[in-house]
Each structure stands twice: as structure tokens, then as C-alpha cells.
Amino acid sequence: xxxxxxxxKTYLNKTAVDDISVTIEKxxxxxxxxxxGSGKTTFMKMVxxxxxxxxxxxxxxxxPIGIVSKSEVAYMSTEPYFYSFMTVGGVGKYYSEFFSDxxxxxxxxxLAEMELxxxxxxxxxxxxxxxxxxxxxxxxxxAKLYLLDEPxxxxxxxxRGHIIKAVLRAxxxxxxxxxxxxxxxxxxxxxxxxxxxxxxxxxIAGDAEKIREQRGKSIVELYKEVYS
Amino acid sequence: MEYDNxxxxxxxxxxxxKKDMIQGHLPMGEKLPSTRELALQYNINPNTAxxxxxxxxxxxxxxxxxxxxxxxxxNPEIFNAIREDMARKRLNGFISEMKELxxxxxxxxxxxSQNF
Numbered sequence: 046x047x048x049x050x051x052x053x054k055t056y057l058n059k060t061a062v063d064d065i066s067v068t069i070e071k072x073x074x075x076x077x078x079x080x081x082g083s084g085k086t087t088f089m090k091m092v093x094x095x096x097x098x099x100x101x102x103x104x105x106x107x108x109p110i111g112i113v114s115k116s117e118v119a120y121m122s123t124e125p126y127f128y129s130f131m132t133v134g135g136v137g138k139y140y141s142e143f144f145s146d147x148x149x150x151x152x153x154x155x156l157a158e159m160e161l162x163x164x165x166x167x168x169x170x171x172x173x174x175x176x177x178x179x180x181x182x183x184x185x186x187x188a189k190l191y192l193l194d195e196p197x198x199x200x201x202x203x204x205r206g207h208i209i210k211a212v213l214r215a216x217x218x219x220x221x222x223x224x225x226x227x228x229x230x231x232x233x234x235x236x237x238x239x240x241x242x243x244x245x246x247x248x249i250a251g252d253a254e255k256i257r258e259q260r261g262k263s264i265v266e267l268y269k270e271v272y273s
Numbered sequence: 274m275e276y277d278n279x280x281x282x283x284x285x286x287x288x289x290x291k292k293d294m295i296q297g298h299l300p301m302g303e304k305l306p307s308t309r310e311l312a313l314q315y316n317i318n319p320n321t322a323x324x325x326x327x328x329x330x331x332x333x334x335x336x337x338x339x340x341x342x343x344x345x346x347x348n349p350e351i352f353n354a355i356r357e358d359m360a361r362k363r364l365n366g367f368i369s370e371m372k373e374l375x376x377x378x379x380x381x382x383x384x385x386s387q388n389f
Contacts (some may be wrong), residue, residue, distance in 0.1 A: 072320075073320070074318055074319075206316075209316055210313060210316070213312050213313055213316065213317075213318075213319065214313065216312075216318075216319050217309075217319070230278075233276070233278050233282075234276050234282050234315075234316060234317050234318065234321075235316065235317060235318050236318060237318055237320050254281060254321075257281065258281075262279075263278035263279055264278070265278050266278070
């Protein structure tokens with residue numbers, strides 16, 4: 046459903062993405078792996094249509110990034126983006142006005158599952174709770190492609206468990222999920238495929254189980270090998 | 274459930290289900306969760322969950338009733354075979370470890386009867 050070829054993004058004299066070529070298939074969960082600064086966020090922003098590539102091509106359902114892709118792609122950035130005056134429930138309302146595919150019932154059930162209080166002000170949330178809220182509002186959209194940038198970063202074990210459950214709930218034949226992370230361990234069991242990004246380049250991409258079988262090592266071990 | 278990243282996850286979950294069958298948590302004819310529920314229960318990829326049932330069906334551990342779901346086998350021979358297979362694997366592992374410690378067959382039998 047998404048095809049990127051020789052994707053490139055440079056800022057003045059800095060190269061954020063050098064050469065990423067990947068194909069994302071419908072109905073799968075992908076791990077986008079790489080250390081900080083390897084180009085994962087820039088890549089996601091290009092797919093989300095927030096950053097214009099300097100070179101190469103992105104095709105979403107055989108068409109360039111545009112109105113259609115933007116309406117079907119739900120992107121969760123690493124930066125916090127809630128207004129401080131909002132409550133948890135208010136964030137949901139705000140989203141529902143912005144996105145026609147926002148499912149309020151699903152949002153409410155996600156809040157309950159993640160143990161988030163709709164009345165709580167977003168300024169009072171712990172970082173773990175804020176991270177869960179970000180995932181909840183993103184996943185409550187009935188999108189076709191979810192791009193979750195570092196959803197597990199810097200949060201406790203229990204909150205991570207909640208987020209992983211929510212991600213698995215959003216997975217399905219019609220939805221595709223890309224999760225960026227450097228916490229490979231957490232993703233090993235839940236992803237279909239992995240994409241390794243190193244210095245702005247896609248160095249390994251493929252089916253997680255096949256990679257394990259062919260190379261005789263876990264994704265975690267492979268990660269250590271690629272980046273050490 | 275904690276996973277060993279060196280063993281395919283679907284095999285680890287199947288092993289766990291086998292144990293549940295032998296221990297009576299999943300009796301004969303019991304309805305198994307849907308693949309989606311299985312994925313959430315074990316925190317695994319939904320496609321892995323589907324593969325688990327496919328694999329289990331090939332091993333005749335379970336069967337699918339169209340439109341109703343997946344059920345634990347009703348054949349007691351399969352249960353016995355699973356139990357024997359699991360016992361054999363553990364026993365072989367145990368014996369080779371004890372051999373590494375230098376135990377003879379007689380010493381091992383003696384140690385077992387004392388501690389059992």
C-alpha cells in the first residue's frame with residue numbers, strides 16, 4: 046500500500062534521510078528500527094505529508110502523497126501536541142472535529158482500557174499517561190495506515206503493556222501499522238516485518254520470522270549487530 | 274508470558290497451549306479464543322496467532338467448526354501423545370544435563386527415588 050524508492054531528505058548541509066527504499070504491505074505490523082538520529086522521524090513525516098522529500102518517490106496506493114493519503118494516514122509524532130487547557134476527554138472532542146474517521150466510542154473504550162480519566166487535565170498527566178493518550182487519540186481514528194513514532198519511549202512497563210495491547214487491537218486486515226522504536230525487545234513478538242534504518246538508509250527489511258530463520262538470530266541480536 | 278527471542282514465538286505459544294491442555298485448563302472440546310483474542314491474550318502479532326491455529330490444526334490438536342470457531346480436539350489419544358511427547362523432551366534434556374554432571378544411570382535413579 047506504500048512504496049518508497051530512494052527517498053531522500055536534506056536540510057541545508059545536513060542529510061536526514063539518505064536513501065530509504067521500502068514497501069509496506071496492507072494488514073501488517075512493521076517495526077521501524079534504528080538509533081536516535083537515524084532518520085526514522087523524518088521518514089515518517091514524509092509519509093505523513095508533513096515534510097517534502099528532497100529526492101526519490103513515495104507512492105501511497107499508487108498515488109503521490111496528497112489529500113487522499115493524508116485522510117487515510119494517522120501519524121503520531123514524538124512531540125507532545127495537546128493544548129494545556131484541554132482535558133483528556135476534550136482532546137478526543139478536538140480530534141473528532143478534525144478527523145471525520147475519528148471513532149468516539151472506540152476512544153472512550155481505549156481510555157477505559159488504558160485507565161485514563163476523561164475529566165483529567167492534560168497538564169496533570171504523567172509522561173506515561175500522556176503517551177497513552179497520544180496513542181489512544183491516534184488509534185481511535187479508523188485510519189488505513191498508522192505511523193506511531195516512538196510510542197514506547199520513556200514510559201514505564203505497565204503503560205507499555207497498555208500501549209502494546211492498544212496497537213494489537215488496532216491491527217487487522219484493513220489496517221497497517223508502522224511503529225518506530227529503539228526498544229527492539231518490546232516489539233519482537235508483535236511485529237510481522239522489520240525495517241532497519243542506519244544513517245538515513247534502509248539497510249535490512251523483511252519478514253521478522255524469515256529473518257530469524259535465515260540468520261539464526263533474534264531481531265534483538267541482529268539489532269545489536271547492525272548498530273554496534 | 275515472557276518470550277525467549279531465540280525460539281519462534283508461535284512454537285512457544287503452542288507449547289504453552291499444550292501445557293494448558295495437559296493440565297486441564299483447556300479440556301477436550303473447549304472453545305479456543307479467536308485469533309484476535311489470542312493475539313491480545315499473549316501480546317503477539319495477529320498473523321502469528323493465525324499461524325498458531327494453523328499449525329495446531331495440522332498437529333490435530335484442534336479443529337475448526339465453520340462459523341463457530343476453533344475447538345480443542347476431542348480425541349484422547351492426541352492428549353496422550355502430547356503428554357508423552359512433552360515428557361520425553363523434558364526427560365531427555367534432564368538426562369543429558371545430569372550426564373554432564375557425571376551421573377551414572379544408577380546414581381541418577383537413586384537420586385530420583387530419594388527426592389521424588
